[in-house]
Amino acid sequence: xxxxxxxxxxxxxxxxxxxxxxxxxxxxxxxxxxxxxxxxxxxxxxxxxxxxxxxxxxxxxxxxxxxxxxxxxxxxxxxxxxxxxxxxxxxxxxxxxxxxxxxxxxxxxxxxxxxxxxxxxxxxxxxxxxxxxxxxxxxxxxxxxxxxxxxxxxxxxxxxxxxxxxxxxxxxxxxxxxxxxxxxxxxxxxxxxxxxxxxxxxxxxxxxxxxxxxxxxxxxxxxxxxxxxxxxxxxxxxxxxxxxxxxxxxxxxxxxxxxxxxxxxxxxxxxxxxxxxxxxxxxxxxxxxxxxxxxxxxxxxxxxxxxxxxxxxxxxxxxxxxxxxxxxxxxxxxxxxxxxxxxxxxxxxxxxxxxxxxxx
Amino acid sequence: xxxxxxxxxxxxxxxxxxxxxxxxxxxxxxxxxxxxxxxxxxxxxxxxxxxxxxxxxxxxxxxxxxxxxxxxxxxxxxxxxxxxxxxxxxxxxxxxxxxxxxxxxxxxxxxxxxxxxxxxxxxxxxxxxxxxxxxxxxxxxxxxxxxxxxxxxxxxxxxxxxxxxxxxxxxxxxxxxxxxxxxxxxxxxxxxxxxxxxxxxxxxxxxxxxxxxxxx
Ligand SMILES: NC(=O)c1ccc[n+]([C@@H]2O[C@H](COP(=O)([O-])OP(=O)(O)OC[C@H]3O[C@@H](n4cnc5c(N)ncnc54)[C@H](OP(=O)(O)O)[C@@H]3O)[C@@H](O)[C@H]2O)c1
Numbered sequence: 001x002x003x004x005x006x007x008x009x010x011x012x013x014x015x016x017x018x019x020x021x022x023x024x025x026x027x028x029x030x031x032x033x034x035x036x037x038x039x040x041x042x043x044x045x046x047x048x049x050x051x052x053x054x055x056x057x058x059x060x061x062x063x064x065x066x067x068x069x070x071x072x073x074x075x076x077x078x079x080x081x082x083x084x085x086x087x088x089x090x091x092x093x094x095x096x097x098x099x100x101x102x103x104x105x106x107x108x109x110x111x112x113x114x115x116x117x118x119x120x121x122x123x124x125x126x127x128x129x130x131x132x133x134x135x136x137x138x139x140x141x142x143x144x145x146x147x148x149x150x151x152x153x154x155x156x157x158x159x160x161x162x163x164x165x166x167x168x169x170x171x172x173x174x175x176x177x178x179x180x181x182x183x184x185x186x187x188x189x190x191x192x193x194x195x196x197x198x199x200x201x202x203x204x205x206x207x208x209x210x211x212x213x214x215x216x217x218x219x220x221x222x223x224x225x226x227x228x229x230x231x232x233x234x235x236x237x238x239x240x241x242x243x244x245x246x247x248x249x250x251x252x253x254x255x256x257x258x259x260x261x262x263x264x265x266x267x268x269x270x271x272x273x274x275x276x277x278x279x280x281x282x283x284x285x286x287x288x289x290x291x292x293x294x295x296x297x298x299x300x301x302x303x304x305x306x307x308x309x310x311x312x313x314x315x316x317x318x319x320x321x322x323x324x325x326x327x328x329x330x331x332x333x334x335x336x337x338x339x340x341x342x343x344x345x346x347x348x349x350x351x352x353x354x355x356x357x358x359x360x
Numbered sequence: 361x362x363x364x365x366x367x368x369x370x371x372x373x374x375x376x377x378x379x380x381x382x383x384x385x386x387x388x389x390x391x392x393x394x395x396x397x398x399x400x401x402x403x404x405x406x407x408x409x410x411x412x413x414x415x416x417x418x419x420x421x422x423x424x425x426x427x428x429x430x431x432x433x434x435x436x437x438x439x440x441x442x443x444x445x446x447x448x449x450x451x452x453x454x455x456x457x458x459x460x461x462x463x464x465x466x467x468x469x470x471x472x473x474x475x476x477x478x479x480x481x482x483x484x485x486x487x488x489x490x491x492x493x494x495x496x497x498x499x500x501x502x503x504x505x506x507x508x509x510x511x512x513x514x515x516x517x518x519x520x521x522x523x524x525x526x527x528x529x530x531x532x533x534x535x536x537x538x539x540x541x542x543x544x545x546x547x548x549x550x551x552x553x554x555x556x557x558x559x560x561x562x563x564x565x566x567x568x569x570x571x572x573x574x575x576x
Contacts, residue, residue: 135461145463146436200376200498202406203396222498233409240405281460285559 019247021359022325023314023352024063025056025344026098026251029076030274030331032340040337042075046082048337052344053086057093059348065098065128065251065327070136073277073333077137080113087121095121098251098327099130099197099216102159103151104137106175108183111162115185118192128216128251129156130197131204150174153207156196160211163191195249198230205230209237209246216249217321219301224250224317231322249325250317254303255332256310256346257339263305266339268292270332271302277333303328307350314351315358326355366390367527370422371414373432374403377454377497379410381430384501386413388534393426395419397437420445428527430454430492431479435462438479447485450524454492455479458553474549476518489519489528490548491539494558503561504536514538514567516557518548538564542571 032045040048053064064086066079076082083095095117100110110127118125131152132138138145154172161168162183171177195216196208208215215234217227231248238246257263268289276286287295295302303310314326328351330343366389371382374396382394392414396403400416407416415422423429423446430452433441438455457468457475467482468475476490492500494516505512515537519525522543529539542548551557556570 138463145461146465148434148436202379202410203375203403206406221496223502226498226501229409233406236409237405279559285561291561 019324021318021356022062022094022247022249023355024065024094024325024327025052025061025347026065026067026327026329027052027076027331028067028069028074028098028329029079029082030333030335031073031075032331032337033334035336035338037334037336039334045075048340049076049082050085050089051337052331052340053082053093053095054089055341055344056348057086057090059345060352061093061344061348062352063094063096063126063325063327065096065126067098067329068101068137070140073274080117083117083125084120087117087124091122092124094124094126096126096193097128098329099128099132099218101132101137102129102155103132103148104141104143105155107155107159107162108178111159111183112185114192115187118187119185123187123189123192126193126195128195128197129159129213130218147174156207156211156213159194160213163194165191197251202230202233205233206237209234209243210241212241212243212246214246214249216251216325216327217323218251220253221295221301223299224252224301225299225320228321235322247325248321248323249327250321250323251327251329252301252303253329253332254310255330255335256303256305256307256328256343256351258306258342258346260305260309263309264296266335267304267332270334274333307346307354310347311351311354311358314355318355318359364391367427367531368425369393369428369430369531370395370417370419370426371430371432372396372419372423373430374406375432375434377492378430378432379406380497380500381432381454381492382407382411382414384504384535385430385531386411388531388536390531390534393417393422395422397433423449428452428531429486435468435475436465438482439465439467443483443485446483449486450527451479451483451486451488452492452528453479453488453490456493456553474546474552476548477545480520480545487519487521487524488545489517489521489524490545490551491515491517491528491532494551494555494560496559499561506536507533512536512538512563513561514540514564516540516542516548516551516567516571518542518545518551520545538567540564540567540571547571 056064070077114125114127154174167180168178196213197216198204199218255267296304368391371378371394385392394414403416429449432454435455453476480488503513515532517529517539532539550571
């Protein structure tokens with residue numbers, strides 16, 4: 001599977017494109033705890049993520065993604081290094097970011113790192129680019145949040161140029177120009193898959209289409225169905241820009257355990273704690289048990305439950321959203337590594353086959 | 361679908377928030393336009409798919425014809441927003457100042473004033489009313505309820521000009537929320553991030569209690 005997504009397109013009788021179903025896992029390197037609920041070191045958390053990626057490969061997960069974060073509770077600023085370690089121990093699973101905060105990175109470096117990962121992994125690299133909803137990287141690298149829009153727009157444009165391969169000529173306001181610049185390493189078989197992660201801004205959907213990125217919808221709260229018009233907007237925008245159809249994916253948080261009750265009880269206290277912390281830096285309200293139950297129900301954004309519950313919800317939402325890919329963001333700060341390993345195993349051995357069956 | 365007797369609403373901003381406010385306003389029967397910072401052609405597709413019934417227009421044209429302007433642009437863009445564009449207009453300020461996500465904005469660092477008071481001082485020729493800022497953009501659509509529904513949620517409306525507050529409260533009510541009016545734009549600080557109602561889904565009595573406890 002070293003093809004780009006667009007080369008896998010099949011056209012249905014209705015004339016709309018279909019892409020193969022992809023079921024993946026994402027993590028932000030959430031700080032894990034030991035069995036006595038003491039936080040592990042950053043280093044141990046990172047080594048655990050390597051083990052989690054290797055297990056994901058063994059149990060049949062299609063994709064493993066690592067999201068960039070720079071905080072004590074998400075010590076994961078260099079996920080591509082971790083992906084390289086996973087690549088060395090696996091042969092099948094695709095590996096990528098979830099997301100790379102492109103706004104505060106250099107597109108040339110991002111291209112180089114992921115095309116190196118692509119080399120190391122034998123063509124299994126992908127990248128999901130984001131504007132960065134967790135903006136801790138801006139002050140860290142000396143970027144001004146007031147430049148949020150222009151940074152992402154120009155860098156997304158430059159990255160699209162780099163992906164084409166061949167010498168790049170580019171000029172903008174946010175970095176030095178490039179003139180006929182050869183950027184290495186070259187990819188072996190065309191561009192690797194590249195996505196833009198979108199939280200809720202229709203202008204970002206149109207941007208993804210304009211530059212020819214696939215669309216990853218990050219749905220972390222509220223009704224997933226409200227994103228359905230976004231896939232429609234994406235496909236129509238691609239058409240308007242004269243591009244072929246591209247895949248649409250969904251990234252949402254969740255947790256799988258043997259039973260619904262066990263999944264809820266493991267997840268809820270951790271979720272409450274994590275969101276309470278995030279609320280402090282974002283100013284919004286802390287979830288209540290009632291709002292949580294709504295989010296894990298059929299009309300909410302969280303996938304928490306037994307394999308059957310989670311599979312049913314994934315299949316239903318992929319159909320509603322016209323999407324062909326689902327990445328479950330597993331791990332919630334404080335959950336022990338062992339619990340995460342069980343989650344991954346259940347996802348690979350039970351949820352994925354069941355979703356395939358439901359969507360066949 | 362729109363009712364020509366109702367005030368005309370110009371939404372400025374086609375990002376996360378603008379299209380949602382435009383859509384619920386269209387569904388409440390208002391004539392609605394939507395504008396970004398440039399050519400309406402750039403948001404034509406977004407409008408057609410996400411806000412059917414609204415008209416994409418250049419901001420200046422839309423504002424000139426509007427009875428009510430909804431300002432839904434990022435706060436860090438406000439410093440370069442031209443006050444003359446909305447002179448003489450009723451402007452609903454939906455913006456929040458939250459330095460961890462907006463970056464430090466010198467203009468809004470004067471802690472004697474709420475962010476909407478600072479907006480009012482800069483848009484001196486306009487009448488500012490603060491509302492909608494304290495609810496998540498995705499909730500604004502999902503949590504609408506008809507009048508009298510037991511779980512109908514409240515939204516706050518604060519301003520110095522009573523007639524302007526009434527007009528905005530009427531819009532809030534028609535969209536599907538109980539409007540809780542606070543007299544004085546300075547009271548709008550209660551709706552800000554970290555305040556008692558920010559991000560909270562409250563019915564009218566709980567909302568009134570939350571703001572009055574804090575104001576006391
Ligand atoms: N996140 C929430 O749930 C929430 C809830 C309530 C209120 N708010 C507040 O709502 C405001 C908007 O946030 P957002 O997330 O929607 O921002 P956003 O996604 O970044 O979108 C901003 C929009 O404003 C437009 N714009 C910028 N300058 C403009 C100008 N001078 N005239 C007309 N349009 C202009 C942009 O158009 P161009 O691309 O053409 O420049 C873009 O469409 C913020 O102040 C935020 O604090 C957020």
